Amino acid sequence: MKLSGRMAQLGTETAFEVLARANALAAQGKSVINLGIGQPDFPTPGHIVEAGRQALADGYHGYTPANGIPELRAAVAADIHRRHGADVDPDHIVCVPGGKVTMAFAMLMFGEAGAEIMYPDPGFPIYRSMIEFSGATAVPIRLHEANGFSFSADEVLAQITGRTRLIILNSPANPTGGVVPRSEIDRLVEGLERHPDVAIMSDEIYSCMTYDGLDHVTLLDYPSIRDRLIVLDGWSKTYAMTGWRLGWGLWPANLAPLAGKLAVNTHSCVNAATQFAGIAALQGLQDAVQEMVAAFDTRRTRMVALLNDMPGVSCVMPKGAFYAFPNITGTGLDSATMQDRLLQETGVAAIAGTSFGRFGEGYLRFSCASSIGNIEEAMARMKAWLLENSGAN
Numbered sequence: 001m002k003l004s005g006r007m008a009q010l011g012t013e014t015a016f017e018v019l020a021r022a023n024a025l026a027a028q029g030k031s032v033i034n035l036g037i038g039q040p041d042f043p044t045p046g047h048i049v050e051a052g053r054q055a056l057a058d059g060y061h062g063y064t065p066a067n068g069i070p071e072l073r074a075a076v077a078a079d080i081h082r083r084h085g086a087d088v089d090p091d092h093i094v095c096v097p098g099g100k101v102t103m104a105f106a107m108l109m110f111g112e113a114g115a116e117i118m119y120p121d122p123g124f125p126i127y128r129s130m131i132e133f134s135g136a137t138a139v140p141i142r143l144h145e146a147n148g149f150s151f152s153a154d155e156v157l158a159q160i161t162g163r164t165r166l167i168i169l170n171s172p173a174n175p176t177g178g179v180v181p182r183s184e185i186d187r188l189v190e191g192l193e194r195h196p197d198v199a200i201m202s203d204e205i206y207s208c209m210t211y212d213g214l215d216h217v218t219l220l221d222y223p224s225i226r227d228r229l230i231v232l233d234g235w236s237k238t239y240a241m242t243g244w245r246l247g248w249g250l251w252p253a254n255l256a257p258l259a260g261k262l263a264v265n266t267h268s269c270v271n272a273a274t275q276f277a278g279i280a281a282l283q284g285l286q287d288a289v290q291e292m293v294a295a296f297d298t299r300r301t302r303m304v305a306l307l308n309d310m311p312g313v314s315c316v317m318p319k320g321a322f323y324a325f326p327n328i329t330g331t332g333l334d335s336a337t338m339q340d341r342l343l344q345e346t347g348v349a350a351i352a353g354t355s356f357g358r359f360g361e362g363y364l365r366f367s368c369a370s371s372i373g374n375i376e377e378a379m380a381r382m383k384a385w386l387l388e389n390s391g392a393n
């Protein structure tokens with residue numbers, strides 16, 4: 001067997017590996033608290049589940065249009081209008097099995113040998129993996145802890161070359177919980193006006209999760225780049241629907257048919273019942289979303305306070321998403337060692353910052369998608385362990 005060279009370029013998401021190790025330890029009887037995996041710990045709201053069940057009972061068992069049933073795309077367009085005040089054409093929306101698929105399609109459209117694609121670092125690991133899989137060169141955009149894990153617009157603009165095809169942005173962000181201030185986005189967009197051939201993919205999958213009264217800033221607010229903007233969002237995080245596999249991409253007019261063609265060539269369509277569940281999610285009451293976000297808000301505040309009370313650890317307050325990304329350099333331990341030893345010796349599963357890129361060295365990612373009780377117990381175990389093992393004592 002001779003595989004294509006690109007298979008060697010494919011990375012992965014360490015969160016799934018840590019989950020497997022945590023489960024294996026739990027199966028041996030060890031008490032494990034998993035703050036590793038990035039998915040809401042809430043069930044999908046009942047009315048959404050019911051809509052999916054009803055669609056199956058009503059006989060929706062076949063293929064649908066590759067880009068999604070028209071009712072779903074109309075519901076997405078209405079939701080975009082409700083949340084962002086933007087008017088979009090439902091024909092420019094392509095519904096796919098999860099946010100990751102929009103990401104993969106964008107890399108396949110723009111990536112090839114000789115091209116450069118920029119991505120946030122520390123950032124969602126699939127960006128770099130898929131960029132390299134496409135054959136393109138992955139160029140990291142460094143995020144700065146001192147600026148709440150925002151990028152610097154000037155640094156991004158300075159990295160643009162004649163080979164830059166696509167810039168990936170993600171706010172609110174995984175793994176840092178960082179939210180890029182509007183002023184920095186203004187500055188970036190102003191600079192991008194001088195680079196009309198560079199496309200932008202804005203991953204806004206955590207757009208419903210901002211805290212401290214902050215409003216989400218969508219790239220849809222910037223008309224000057226709308227003809228080269230791809231927006232990625234979906235249901236996984238907002239409606240606790242990670243296992244249903246449903247996301248949407250909003251594409252420029254000329255790219256939407258190409259995204260539809262990639263769908264035909266890969267998965268044909270999202271499963272029909274899930275699409276009906278997606279409509280119910282967007283059109284139904286949003287109180288379950290608000291309750292979940294309020295719970296994440298309380299938990300992140302508690303977690304960050306407890307992290308900041310540990311020797312050698314400091315943690316900036318995440319302004320969005322549901323992660324905390326503490327700086328652990330004061331402990332004298334590197335990220336991978338800390339991840340492994342914490343899991344093995346205390347049963348607390350977290351993810352090494354280096355899983356999210358080389359600028360993640362010196363950090364750990366904790367998910368706040370767990371009960372306050374779990375968070376307090378995990379933080380207590382970690383503090384006790386650091387008091388014994390960290391170089392900060």
Ligand code: PLP
Nearest residue numbers: 038098099100124174205236247
């Ligand atoms: N984008 C970011 C920043 C994420 O953190 C994730 C999931 O963790 C995704 C996209 C993918 O979401 P989905 O499960 O809908 O594919």
